[in-house]
Amino acid sequence: xxxxxxxxxxxxxxxxxxxxxxxxxxxxxxxxxxxxxxxxxxxxxxxxxxxxxxxxxxxxxxxxxxxxxxxxxxxxxxxxxxxxxxxxxxxxxxxxxxxxxxxxxxxxxxxxxxxxxxxxxxxxxxxxxxxxxxxxxxxxxxxxxxxxxxxxxxxxxxxxxxxxxxxxxxxxxxxxxxxxxxxxxxxxxxxxxxxxxxxxxxxxxxxxxxxxxxxxxxxxxxxxxxxxxxxxxxxxxxxxxxxxxxxxxxxxxxxxxxxxxxxxxxxxxxxxxxxxxxxxxxxxxxxxxxxxxxxxxxxxxxxxxxxxxxxxxxxxxxxxxxxxxxxxxxxxxxxxxxxxxxxxxxxxxxxxxxxxxxxxxxxxxxxxx
Amino acid sequence: xxxxxxxxxxxxxxxxxxxxxxxxxxxxxxxxxxxxxxxxxxxxxxxxxxxxxxxxxxxxxxxxxxxxxxxxxxxxxxxxxxxxxxxxxxxxxxxxxxxxxxxxxxxxxxxxxxxxxxxxxxxxxxxxxxxxxxxxxxxxxxxxxxxxxxxxxxxxxxxxxxxxxxxxxxxxxxxxxxxxxxxxxxxxxxxxxxxxxxxxxxxxxxxxxxxxxxxxxxxxxxxxxxxxxxxxxxxxxxxxxxxxxxxxxxxxxxxxxxxxxxxxxxxxxxxxxxxxxxxxxxxxxxxxxxxxxxxxxxxxxxxxxxxxxxxxxxxxxxxxxxxxxxxxxxxxxxxxxxxxxxxxxxxxxxxxxxxxxxxxxxxxxxxxx
Numbered sequence: 001x002x003x004x005x006x007x008x009x010x011x012x013x014x015x016x017x018x019x020x021x022x023x024x025x026x027x028x029x030x031x032x033x034x035x036x037x038x039x040x041x042x043x044x045x046x047x048x049x050x051x052x053x054x055x056x057x058x059x060x061x062x063x064x065x066x067x068x069x070x071x072x073x074x075x076x077x078x079x080x081x082x083x084x085x086x087x088x089x090x091x092x093x094x095x096x097x098x099x100x101x102x103x104x105x106x107x108x109x110x111x112x113x114x115x116x117x118x119x120x121x122x123x124x125x126x127x128x129x130x131x132x133x134x135x136x137x138x139x140x141x142x143x144x145x146x147x148x149x150x151x152x153x154x155x156x157x158x159x160x161x162x163x164x165x166x167x168x169x170x171x172x173x174x175x176x177x178x179x180x181x182x183x184x185x186x187x188x189x190x191x192x193x194x195x196x197x198x199x200x201x202x203x204x205x206x207x208x209x210x211x212x213x214x215x216x217x218x219x220x221x222x223x224x225x226x227x228x229x230x231x232x233x234x235x236x237x238x239x240x241x242x243x244x245x246x247x248x249x250x251x252x253x254x255x256x257x258x259x260x261x262x263x264x265x266x267x268x269x270x271x272x273x274x275x276x277x278x279x280x281x282x283x284x285x286x287x288x289x290x291x292x293x294x295x296x297x298x299x300x301x302x303x304x305x306x307x308x309x310x311x312x313x314x315x316x317x318x319x320x321x322x323x324x325x326x327x328x329x330x331x332x333x334x335x336x337x338x339x340x341x342x343x344x345x346x347x348x349x350x351x352x353x354x355x356x357x358x359x360x361x362x363x364x365x366x367x368x369x
Numbered sequence: 370x371x372x373x374x375x376x377x378x379x380x381x382x383x384x385x386x387x388x389x390x391x392x393x394x395x396x397x398x399x400x401x402x403x404x405x406x407x408x409x410x411x412x413x414x415x416x417x418x419x420x421x422x423x424x425x426x427x428x429x430x431x432x433x434x435x436x437x438x439x440x441x442x443x444x445x446x447x448x449x450x451x452x453x454x455x456x457x458x459x460x461x462x463x464x465x466x467x468x469x470x471x472x473x474x475x476x477x478x479x480x481x482x483x484x485x486x487x488x489x490x491x492x493x494x495x496x497x498x499x500x501x502x503x504x505x506x507x508x509x510x511x512x513x514x515x516x517x518x519x520x521x522x523x524x525x526x527x528x529x530x531x532x533x534x535x536x537x538x539x540x541x542x543x544x545x546x547x548x549x550x551x552x553x554x555x556x557x558x559x560x561x562x563x564x565x566x567x568x569x570x571x572x573x574x575x576x577x578x579x580x581x582x583x584x585x586x587x588x589x590x591x592x593x594x595x596x597x598x599x600x601x602x603x604x605x606x607x608x609x610x611x612x613x614x615x616x617x618x619x620x621x622x623x624x625x626x627x628x629x630x631x632x633x634x635x636x637x638x639x640x641x642x643x644x645x646x647x648x649x650x651x652x653x654x655x656x657x658x659x660x661x662x663x664x665x666x667x668x669x670x671x672x673x674x675x676x677x678x679x680x681x682x683x684x685x686x687x688x689x690x691x692x693x694x695x696x697x698x699x700x701x702x703x704x705x706x707x708x709x710x711x712x713x714x715x716x717x718x719x720x721x722x723x724x725x726x727x728x729x730x731x732x733x734x735x736x737x738x
Contacts, residue, residue: 091667261662283662290659293630293652296674298460303672305665 034110035061036070041135042348045097047088051352054086054100056345062139066114069142071124075158075342076104076133078355078365085131092309094131101134101367105148105157115142123150127321128312129161136345136369146321148328155340155366156331159191162308163364164327164336165320166281167195170306171203172323174277175255179204182230182250184271185257186210186264187284189220191338191364194227196257198336201228206250210235210267227337235264243270255279262287274299281306339363403479404430405439410504411717414466416457420721423455423469425714431508435483438511440493444527444711445473445502447724447734454500461678463500470503470736474517474526484511492519496690497681498530505714505738515690517697524709524735525700528560531677533696533705534689535650536564539675540572541692543646544624548573551599551619553640554626555579555633556653558589560707560733563596565626567705570597575619579604579636596706604633612639624648631656643668650675708732 038061044053064070082102084090108122118124127146132138148157170192171177183200187193188209200207209232211220221232230250237246244252252273258265259282268278269291278301280289295301311320330336341363343351351365407430413422433439451471453459477491487493496515501507517526539561540546552569556562557578569576578601580589590601599619606615613621621642627634628651637647638660647670649658664670680689699705710732712720720734 091663280662280665282666288659288661289665290657291672292657293649294460296649296658296672297651297676298674300674300676300679302674303660303665305667305669305671307666307669310669 033063034070034112035063036139037061037072037109037137039135039137040345041132042100043097044086044100047086047093047096050083050086050100051349051356054349054352056348059099059135064110064112064139065141066112067141067143068112068139069115069118069124069145070109070111070137070139071106071145072109072137073104073106073133073135073369074123075154075366075368076101077155077159077162077340078351078367079103079162080355081162082134083355099132099135102131103129103159103161104133105154106138108145109137111142118142118145118147123148123152123157125157125161125324127161127324128317129308134348134367146324148325149332152328152332154368155342156336157328158366159340159364160324160327160331161320163191163338164195164199164331165323166306166308167192168199168323168327169308169311169320170257170279170281171196171199171205171255173306174279174304177203177205177255180206180251181255182206182208182253183255183257184208184210184253184268185259186268187257187259187282188224188229188232190259190282190284192259192281193257194224194338195336197224197227197229198330202330202335206230208247208250208253208271209233210238210264212264235267238267238270243267247271252276257281258289259284261285261289265289266291269295269301272299272301275301277302277304279304279306340366342366342368345369402432403439403481404432405508406430406441406478406506408504408506409714410501411469412466413455413469416455416462416465419452419455419469420718420725423718423721425717428468428504433479433481433508434510435481436510436512437481437508438484438487438493438514439478439480439506439508440475440514441478441506442473442475442502442504442738443492444523444735444737445470446524446528446531446709447720447736448472448531449724450531451503452724468501468504471500472498472528472530473502474523475502475507477514478506480511487511487514487516491516492521492526493517494526494530494693496530496693497686498677503717503736515693517694518701521697521701523737524711525705526697527735528709528733529693529696529700530689532560532707533564533568533700534692535675535677536561537568537692537696538677538680538689539626539648539650540565540568540574540624542675543648543673546572546574546624549575549620550624551575551577551622552624552626553577553579553622553637554628555637556626556628556651557593557598557601559628559651559653561628561650562626563593563707564705566593566596566598567699571699571704575599577616577619577622577640578602579607579633581633604636607636607639612636616640621645626650627658628653630654630658634658638664638670641668641670644670646671646673648673648675709735711735711737714738 039059046053105125108120124145126144197207209229213234213236217234224232254276256268256278258268258280261283262285354362355365408428415422474494477489493514495513566576578598582603582605586603593601623645625637625647627637627649630652631654723731724734
């Protein structure tokens, strides 16, 4: 593989024009600068179908500044938002060429002269998540990296900052819940959905879960109940006049989560109690959300949205690191579980095809470097 | 007209069974009790079409308790919610038989022994609004009545607690606005819409207004601009790719109001800025509100509802009386204006037919007793 001219958005591997590094500047810098190892990376030069536009290439070493930390990546997931970024359909459109990936875990390889509190061998995650994790070595400012407990299973460390944090923040940020309350959600088999069930259970909050009707939905129900779900309904079971009559002794939920849209969102709204809030964080059905006027006026519902990107401000980021430590601790204790498939980096394109849904429903794909 | 047996929900004229009052109890009470005058009232015995189920009848005098105030009604409007209550389609379904009407203004006729701060001749309004204002004499506890300035035009006093208060609370209760900000609304020709324009203007808040395409829409635009509207668009003018390009120098609104639903609600959402809030308070088109997933996640919109009924708690009611005084003062100074037609009580059924929309668009009907 050849060294290529790359201008990466976060400046970790700055523009190298022309493609070979002038030998004199290289010589001069060699005395003072620490260089990272070369990196093997998943790069896209254009926005488009990820299986077409991505390729695995070698990137040249980069010069590390005094505050930089070079991290040898251990694992990184392929999230739906990673795919949307490559497609160019995400609201924050990365400048190309770019390295894919947005979260992951790595081990500190080397640190700049001014770096404090991080040493080679430490495990770190970019928090808030940050672009370019699909490569073997990432160089970024020390402020990007959050040191974590090395006893956490690697694949959970690699995936904690997107899905589990979304679940936790959505449980905490919109409605003040107390033990004995309940929440309702659709898309309950998603990783966020599974996290909501488990995190709610830890707080003694009941969860009412809605899943799609499809082959295997009985197994899905059992699986979610084993995670702690109080009730799991398939959409067809909810074709009744008053869905709340199905709740038995559970209180009407004050908070609902929607990652599907269309009818599945309407079902969440039907379960909500007077004055309840529905938070939308995804739209898997690609259908919009339709709400009656009376739901707003007489039932006093609030509809909100959640986007992790909003939590990028310094205050929120600090708070989020505490929540991440809490979540990782739960994962270490096996109190927070979800299914993943760990795939060697060499098989990246096989994993990508699975993540693109080309082989039907698949567990979350996590690349191991 | 005959005296009839009536059990009215607020206990002002309690059950009289049998229809004649036993003469002995009447004699005993006559020594101590103050009786109200008989009242002529619009009564419905069944829920149904208001023009069919309402009739004007005489009600017998009622005995006044020590804290009661008897008010000779001066004027009361026919609001859409009054019609819905009679139809039985309102979420709070009055027990029948009942007297119609929910707000109005009257003059104190007589007071019970324990009443303080109210004297015959004072002008009062029920605040929070309360049922049974379509009659010549209303007897209710003194806590129901709010004394107002008699210099206010009677028809504004009669109508202030529903539409203008809705407009003011919606401007104040959801988003903190400052001078120079803007709001957007559909159904701008409604009384609430007209009040929003004027109340925003007083606060140096710009208003962007959406009206239906129909004969006379040019005149409507001029009328709203004279009230202080910054921009008035008919729905068809907004069939452009980016409605915000029409805003020229106005800031993108952080707050929007929807009383129409369907496409008109979508237009309000399109104008809103990142993180904006749309408050729904009506659904004139009878169409639901449809929202894309990305509006919630990436544009971070909040959708809420407003219902005056929610403000019935004591704290809110106290606060609302201050706002009402402010609004009535604006009306007195002609800084708050909207069109009404004052109709003598004898013509109640003519006014009712107009309010039912049987003669096309008509100004708000206000009954003068």
